Amino acid sequence: MVDKSILGLFKDPDSTADAVDSLRKAGFGNHTFDILSGVPYPEGTFGEHGPGHKLFVFPLIGAICGFSVALLLTLGTQVSFPMVQGGKPLIAIPPMMVIMYEGTMLGAILFTVLGVLFESRLPRPGVGLYDTRITEGFIGLLVSCPEEKIGAAEQALRGAGAEDIKTESASGGGR
Amino acid sequence: MRNQHQNGTNHQVRHYQALSPAQINRFGLVELGSSGPLYRFCVRLFGILALLGIVGFMMRVASSGFSDRAAWGYYVATVVFIFVTFQAAPTVAFAIRAAKGHWRRPVSRIAELFAVVGVLNLILLLPVLFLIPPITGGRKTFWFELHWLLPFSAPGFFLFFGMLALVVCGLCLLYLSALPDFAAARDAKGGIYTGLARGWVGSQRQWKMLKSGLNLLGAFYLMTFVLVTTLFAWDVSETLVPGWKDAIYPAFHSITGLQGAIASTILALGIARKFGGLKNHLHMEQFWGLSKPLLATSLLWFYMGWSTFLTYWYGRTLAEQHVLQLLMFGPYFTVFVMSFLLKFLIPLLFLIWNRVRMSIMGPVLIALSILTGDIFEMVRLYVGPFTITEVGHEMTHVPAAHLPDFADILIIAGAISGAIFIYLVSSKIIPRISLWDMKEGMLLTRVQSFHRAEVLVIGKPE
Structure with missing residues (x-):
């Protein structure tokens, strides 16, 4: 069954936190809703479950x-084209370590960027159900659930004092 | 709106402005995004000077080719100057972010924006790769050869590889830091920002990844910067001088870079405050906060230089005397004195005073002194070694000073202007103040009464 989305817009963190509580009481699990904000609120501000991630593996x-x-490059170079420099051994560890450090850094940098993009679910072709007021200070509570539960979600959002509510059909699924 | 409580409180409270996210967006995207006549004049001026630099480069190629290494000494000194000053500046953004200082919020982006200069310096580095002599012919070196793979010598490949990693890291760091601001610009203006924001919506997961990613990339930038500065020190100056065997030199060079990074950031802050519309966001605490590590790095610069000097002075073999002659007391004595005065003595004599550190103009003028000193320092460390043609274990004579000609002056002015030009143009696309950082600062800050005073209470959730 295809999930539908509904977005509640709140003016302040307290009402957002109330909405999160209401959603939980209505039987919505942590993975069914997400908080969108233009500011990085401290983790747990809304009583939400902190997202798990594996960024540090990248x-x-x-x-x-x-x-x-880098190890293969340095070893391969010296073995394939043997040239003794200054009486040093052919496989000389100290200069190899510099190249290996460079390679390690470049690999770590590129994979970190990939990791951030992957774990952030970016890039995306569009913004999905969204409202531009979020970067102006509003807080969005995005709920994704089966169509028959959309009514319960809307009720929870309205009950907590949502300023505005948008659904995919009402907003065309975009901004 | 300005805080109403002005009596008996510290400077932070006096300067505190409670702004809403919408007000911060409007300031960052509309007010800072508009181009005044001064900005347009500066862009044109530095653009023309950068073009003159290209003319100087062509003159240098036409008159000397790439075979006369001595003729390129000032070119190389300029590339390294840009590296140890502008390109080093993102390390400051990482350091103050890692220290979780609240005052750093308006500073970070100004320092991170210097990463764009890396693209220019990567291009400027290309001729240098052909100027580093091959490791054959008795030259002392650290490396194995890669001539079978590349048109230039092996050390050049490793230097280029390191610089490439640094530039990629800097650009990724800047892009990641600006991503939420691109989203704010997308929501306000659309246009190119829709593509740049890449679908950012500000979910809790995205914020968490952004912060972790910035910390990781910042650490990698610092680690790579230290490596590349070491490679410059080894391959583009030290190993060109027979008899110069100094283990402290790469560390000394790194300290030079960190001092230059802080100085560049302070100068950029001073200019942004005076002419860039950031007067209400940059106050004494930003300059004060940065002037302390500036003093520390100035002292470390002297300590490392002194350690090098003492070892050579005490050893006093002919080779060691020649090295000291080349770097300090011989043909470049005036350059050495200028460097010593501008990078150490003047910063020390002024920054030890609280009144100077706790001001705006004081640190800015000291930063200008240090950056001017860096030009002399790079001439001392690179122009002299590039005049040496001898190979082996010691110099038999110290060459005379190589003075800059007209092409050199055009190259120096053009390259530095090109770096400033790129920075200025980029600051129009990327907000030169981190909007999300400022919003977070507002979120976590309150002015509260404390007995008879008012104090700024800052939440530190991490």
């Missing part, structure tokens, strides 16, 4: 990949 994987490529 730079680690990137670092391992970058390190491995």
Whole structure:
């Protein structure tokens, strides 16, 4: 069954938190709603469940990949084109470490960016159900649920004092 | 609106303005987005100077080619100057963000915006790669060769690779930091910001990722900056001088970069406050906050330079004497004295005073002194070594000072102007104040009574 979305707009964090409580009481799970804001509110401000993520795995994987490529490059270069420099061993660890550091950094940087985009669910072709007032200070509470529960969600949002409510059909699914 | 309680309170309370998110958006997107006559004049001026720099570059190529390394000394010094000043500035944004200082909110974006200068410097670096001599022919070096792979020498490849990583990291850091502001601009104006915002809606997950990502990328930027500055120190100056074997030099160079980063940021803040419409957002505490690490890095710069000097002065072999002659007391003595005065003595003598640190004009003038000193410093560290053609373990003589010609002056002025030009143009697309950071600051700050005074109470949820 395809989920429908409904967006409640609130003027202040207290009424948003009340709406979160109402949604829970109405049987909506933590994964069915999301809070949209133009400001990073401290985690737990609305009594919401903190989103889990695996961002820190990305730079680690990137670092391992970058390190491995740099190791192969340096080893491969010296083994394929042997040239003794200043009496140093052919496989000389100190200069290799510099290249491996560079490779590790580049891999970690690129994978961090990928990780942030992936974990943020970006880029997206559009903004979905959204309202431009959110960047002006309003707080959005976006609920995604089966169509038959949309009424209960709307009731919970209105009961908590939502300033405005938008649904996919009313807003055309966009802004 | 200005806070009404002005009596018996500290400067932070006096300057505190309670602004709504909509007011901050309007300020950042409308007021700062408009281009005044001064801005247009500066863009044209620095654009023309940058074009003259290209003329200077063509003159240099025509007159010297790439075989006469000495002729390119000032070009290389300029590239490294831009690196240790403008390109170093995003490290400041990371450091003050990591320290979770509330005063840093209007500062971060001004420092992060310097990352765009990295694109120019990456292009400027390309000729340098062909000027670094090959590792064959008896030259002492750290590296193995990659001539089978590249048209330029191996050290050049590693320098380019490191710089590329730094530029990519800086741009990603800037983009990520500006993403919520692009979304605000998309909602207010649309246009190119719709594409730049990439569907950002400000979900709790997105905010969490943004903050974690900024911390990670900031740390990587600092780590990569230290590496690239080390490569500049090794491959573009130290190993060109027979007999210069100094383990402290890369660390000294890194400190030079961190000092230059703070100085660039302070100067940019001063200009943004005076001419860039940020008078109501940049106050004494931002300059005061940055002047303390500026003093610390100035002292460290002296300490590291002194350590290098003492080792060579005490050793006093012929090779060591020649190195000291080249870098300090010989043909570049005047340059060394200017660098010492502008980067250490003047900052020390003024920044030790509270009255200077706790002001706006004081740190700005000291920052200008340090940045001017950095030009002399890069001439000292790069122009001299580029005149040396000898290889081996020690110099037999110290070459005479290489003075800049007309092409060099055009190159220096053009490259620095090009960096300023790119910064100015970028600041029109990317808000030069972090709107979401400012909104978060407003969210977490309250003015409250404390006995008979009013104090600023700042929430620190992390």
